[in-house]
Amino acid sequence: MKVTFPYMGTTVVYKKLLEMLGHDVILPPKPTRTTINLGVKYSPEFACFPLKVIMGSYFEAIQKGAEVIVTSGGNGPCRAGFYERVHQRILESEGYDVDFIVFDSMFRDPKTFFRNIKKLRDRTPWIQVMKSLLLIYDMIGKLDNLEKKVQCIRAYEKNRGETSRIWEKIQYDFDQAFSFASMKKAFKLGKEKLNSVPIHHIEEEEQIRIGIVGEIYVVMEDSINMKMEQVLNSLGAEVERSQYLSQWVTYNMLPKWMNWTHENAVLKKGEPYIPILIGGHAKQSVGQIVDYGQRKFDGVVHLMPFGCLPELVSQSIIPKISEDYNIPVLTISLDEQTGIANNQTRIEAFVDLVRGKRKQRLNGKTKLSRNKREHCCSSS
Amino acid sequence: MKIGIPQALLYHYYYPFWKTYFDSLEIETIISSPTNKRIMDQGVKYSVPEMCVPIKVYLGHVLELVDKGADYIFVPRFVSIQKGQFFCPKFMGLPDIIRHSFPEMEPIMISPYIESTTDDLATSIKQYQVFEEKFGISRRDNRKALKNAESVWKSFREYSLRGYDISEAAALSMNDGHKTLKQRKSEVKERFETPEVTIGVLGYVYNIYDSVISLDILNRLKEMGVKVRTFEMIDDDVLKEQLSSIPKTLFWTFSDKLFAAGNHFYHDSEIDGIIHVTAFGCGPDSMLGKLLELDSTKHEKPFMTLRIDEHSGENHLQTRVEAFVDMLKRKKRKVKRGALA
Ligand code: SF4
Ligand code: SF4
Numbered sequence: 001m002k003v004t005f006p007y008m009g010t011t012v013v014y015k016k017l018l019e020m021l022g023h024d025v026i027l028p029p030k031p032t033r034t035t036i037n038l039g040v041k042y043s044p045e046f047a048c049f050p051l052k053v054i055m056g057s058y059f060e061a062i063q064k065g066a067e068v069i070v071t072s073g074g075n076g077p078c079r080a081g082f083y084e085r086v087h088q089r090i091l092e093s094e095g096y097d098v099d100f101i102v103f104d105s106m107f108r109d110p111k112t113f114f115r116n117i118k119k120l121r122d123r124t125p126w127i128q129v130m131k132s133l134l135l136i137y138d139m140i141g142k143l144d145n146l147e148k149k150v151q152c153i154r155a156y157e158k159n160r161g162e163t164s165r166i167w168e169k170i171q172y173d174f175d176q177a178f179s180f181a182s183m184k185k186a187f188k189l190g191k192e193k194l195n196s197v198p199i200h201h202i203e204e205e206e207q208i209r210i211g212i213v214g215e216i217y218v219v220m221e222d223s224i225n226m227k228m229e230q231v232l233n234s235l236g237a238e239v240e241r242s243q244y245l246s247q248w249v250t251y252n253m254l255p256k257w258m259n260w261t262h263e264n265a266v267l268k269k270g271e272p273y274i275p276i277l278i279g280g281h282a283k284q285s286v287g288q289i290v291d292y293g294q295r296k297f298d299g300v301v302h303l304m305p306f307g308c309l310p311e312l313v314s315q316s317i318i319p320k321i322s323e324d325y326n327i328p329v330l331t332i333s334l335d336e337q338t339g340i341a342n343n344q345t346r347i348e349a350f351v352d353l354v355r356g357k358r359k360q361r362l363n364g365k366t367k368l369s370r371n372k373r374e375h376c377c378s379s380s
Numbered sequence: 381m382k383i384g385i386p387q388a389l390l391y392h393y394y395y396p397f398w399k400t401y402f403d404s405l406e407i408e409t410i411i412s413s414p415t416n417k418r419i420m421d422q423g424v425k426y427s428v429p430e431m432c433v434p435i436k437v438y439l440g441h442v443l444e445l446v447d448k449g450a451d452y453i454f455v456p457r458f459v460s461i462q463k464g465q466f467f468c469p470k471f472m473g474l475p476d477i478i479r480h481s482f483p484e485m486e487p488i489m490i491s492p493y494i495e496s497t498t499d500d501l502a503t504s505i506k507q508y509q510v511f512e513e514k515f516g517i518s519r520r521d522n523r524k525a526l527k528n529a530e531s532v533w534k535s536f537r538e539y540s541l542r543g544y545d546i547s548e549a550a551a552l553s554m555n556d557g558h559k560t561l562k563q564r565k566s567e568v569k570e571r572f573e574t575p576e577v578t579i580g581v582l583g584y585v586y587n588i589y590d591s592v593i594s595l596d597i598l599n600r601l602k603e604m605g606v607k608v609r610t611f612e613m614i615d616d617d618v619l620k621e622q623l624s625s626i627p628k629t630l631f632w633t634f635s636d637k638l639f640a641a642g643n644h645f646y647h648d649s650e651i652d653g654i655i656h657v658t659a660f661g662c663g664p665d666s667m668l669g670k671l672l673e674l675d676s677t678k679h680e681k682p683f684m685t686l687r688i689d690e691h692s693g694e695n696h697l698q699t700r701v702e703a704f705v706d707m708l709k710r711k712k713r714k715v716k717r718g719a720l721a
Contacts, residue, residue: 312430
């Protein structure tokens, strides 16, 4: 089958999985202006931004020959669970007949999950399927590990753009690896490469860390969030994202009773502000800000698609959390009209503010008590 | 001790229930004024800009109740009234939005979780225990009050199903005097004897029955001699049947009802056209609106979307609605002539 999938974050992962199951993978192009325009043209005006971008990337993938779309049903009761219906209907009305395979959590709806796996498996032997799944899982973990380093080193790189280039290369290496051993090698090599990036030495008190939280798609996909991580890095801030694929997969694959994941801990932290799951990632966003506050991050950037229902609830609550934990938060809502041009100054001003606040805080204390703060650049 | 009830959001669907309940318990209530400019402005001022109008307006109502001296404010947390379905995230997080925006309000908010399996709110006493504690009410009285509330609400729903609009139905169910349902029904028939056109108006109760938010769309239509049908006038079983033929439904109860009502309107030969009244930035509506719009050509029934927000202009709306109604009338006459010829 000629299969495609929505573009989000480190796409090598999905590509690899589908390839290992013996499919012809049509890699959707990384979303560009054209993708977005295409999506906007066909989607409902007030659909969430992710829906529009994904719509656009489906059109592009179909033009490249995709026949089947594999996607996930989204988290919790929000619109994402309905995306596929709208996408399919719109494609249909434009005369495209494509199949959708929608994955929901394995434990929330095991029947569909296995039916989907069966469909996708085709003639691949089960043992091979299992092996592929494990291999992919291993790969996601490794990639996430390296990416965290990237997000930190890039803040101090001497040669602009070097880290990002190396990161691209690393992903390519992983794309070419098909066994545990070669993965391991790619991982080791990647780590070495990153460690050899020449970096500026920056004084402890000048180092700032900013967390990124918000709706999963705009947090994970840098082509639609104005490359937020790189922007912050280039302003000299270390960055950590609230979501990494490995966390997401683990959280969604584990049954409730043994779900001691980071995600669950974060949800707990969100509880005082939003006691129940209200859909999307609102409670995670809120909990994650608390987490960053507790870990003494210097600031948080909150990303949301324009008009995103649950994130509007978090946005309403953020001033309170920001006050409670004394951590500055900048909310940026993204849609087809958002551009870096009209946001760059906001972001710069925010980073300045964060920096100033940090100085203030440190001056207040006589001795630097930052032993607890682990920096990814210095640790292994 | 006075409990304030904001006249916004699901007030329009549950007022007869809540009012009867509190009355039976002899708890005094204050209702905020119908939405007005001040309420709207206050709400807009304290909400994040991207928020949809009905939620902004709700905040305005809450603030007015505080000004009016309410000791408590009733802000229920609507989670679910149907198995496997939920409310729009903004409803589920509503008490959180309010208590974190106005920390001083937290102690006076009464926010029971509304979680049941039917839209009859009397089915789970758990939600009402909070009143026993706060007002020293016995379990027995609580149950009795719920029973009363339930029966009034049921008769309210009954009126809706007979074609009364929400305000009529509320008034009738709450001071139902001597007239029987049957008598009422015959009156309805007389009033709408020969409507030239009938329009299915799709919209949440808190939008279309709030004459400020919706710029009084219902009365405008009535003045043009249009008979209006809305989702709450359709029997739940009919709606459910519509939904059962759809592979995947939305997650949100009222959005699903609208979606089902829209599909029903397409199949109902009495309906000449559909107007979808939606708040600017309403997420759920963007999905169901699009799906219904795509079906419009298939069913050969005109479909119009009216988007409303705090800046909506009356003239513009009036013109569009008039044009739509005229078009429907012309279309109908043509068909009639065609049939005669
Ligand atoms: S969480 Fe936000 S972006 Fe995701 S489906 Fe819901 S409204 Fe859309
Ligand atoms: S359903 Fe739409 S109008 Fe109602 S609260 Fe949610 S977003 Fe607002």
